[in-house]
Amino acid sequence: MFSPQGPSLRELCIQALSSVERGYDLLAPKFDHTPFRTPDSFLGATADALSELGPFDHGLDVCCGTGAGMLVLRSVCQGGITGVDFSAGMLAQARSAHPDATWVRADARALPFTEYFNLAVSFGALGHFLPTERPALFEGVYRALRPGGLFALPIGAPPPLASVSHLATLGFDLAMRVRNAVWRPPFVMYYRTSPLPALRDNLTAAGFTVTAVALTVLGRRRDGSSRCTLILARKPADLTDAHSRTMSPPLVRDCVTST
Known part of the structure; x- marks a missing residue:
């Protein structure tokens, strides 16, 4: 599962008993040698789909981790x-x-940007947000985008109920719930709390117009459906006053403190 350069079992246990922030601080030097990094095939399929909708100007990766998503933004964005x-x-x-x-x-639940970006992306981060926290996340992304801006969010299809993957994710989520019930600080990481209908509802409530594209290049399930879907959430264009605004650059300072 892990390369020789990846974390040891002891290191993973220490990280799992930490807060989310502290756990990722500890994991960071070896993160790219774990299965948790977004696969290049996933990034490439997203970039190919976005290339047909761009080019874009300024791009934002929300919950960027070690920066794998920069490969997507760099390929489709002409600005910073x-x-x-x-x-x-x-x-x-x-x-x-x-x-x-x-x-x-910064904390993604309180993004410090206002109408600066044309494109925002996020990869593999939704499991770190409880369903009650997603509205703040999506409202922040909406606020960060210029009118007409796009938020692209690829998600995998849920595994079949009889599959090993389904049982593994179910077991993982149950173990995390038990861990968080008996240990502090909590470590929020769940695989089964972000179904597509709920994401659509949250994005629509934030003000986005939501569509989806099947990333069939990443394979199909036995029923013919795509293994991965790219959610495309568009902030409505407001041509009346969009051109009259002065867009300010993103903040470049620390916006949260360790907890």
């Missing part, structure tokens, strides 16, 4: 690209790998 994450350790790795990007430390 920015990553935001609340883990200082993950941002340090991202900054080292992509020194030409802008990096902002």
Whole structure:
């Protein structure tokens, strides 16, 4: 499951008993050698789909981690690209790998941007947000986008009920619920709390117009449906006053403190 450069079982246990922020600070130097990093095939399929909708100007990766999503933004954005994450350790790795990007430390539930970006993306982060926290996340992304801006969010299809993957994710989520019930600080990471209908509802409530594209290049399930869907949430264009606004650049300071 892990390469020799990845974390040991002891390191994973220490990280799992930490807060989300502290856990990722500890994992950061070895994160790219784990299965948790977004696969290149996933990134490539997203970039190909977005290339047909762009080009875009400024791009934002929400919960950027070590910066894998920068490969997508760089391929479709003509302006500056920015990553935001609340883990200082993950941002340090991202900054080292992509020194030409802008990096902002902030809580994604309170993004410090206003109408600056044309494109926002996020990869594999939804499990770190409870369903009650998603509205604040999506409202922040909506606020960060210019009128007409796009939020692209690829998600995998749920595994079949009789599959090993279904049982594994079910078992993982149950174990995390038990862990969080008996241990503090909590570590929020669940695989089964972000179904597509709920995401659509949350994005629509935030003001987005939501469509979806099947990323069939990543394979199909036995029933013929795609293994991965790219959610496309568009902020409505407001041509009346969009051109009269002065767009301010993203903040480039730490916006959260360790907890």
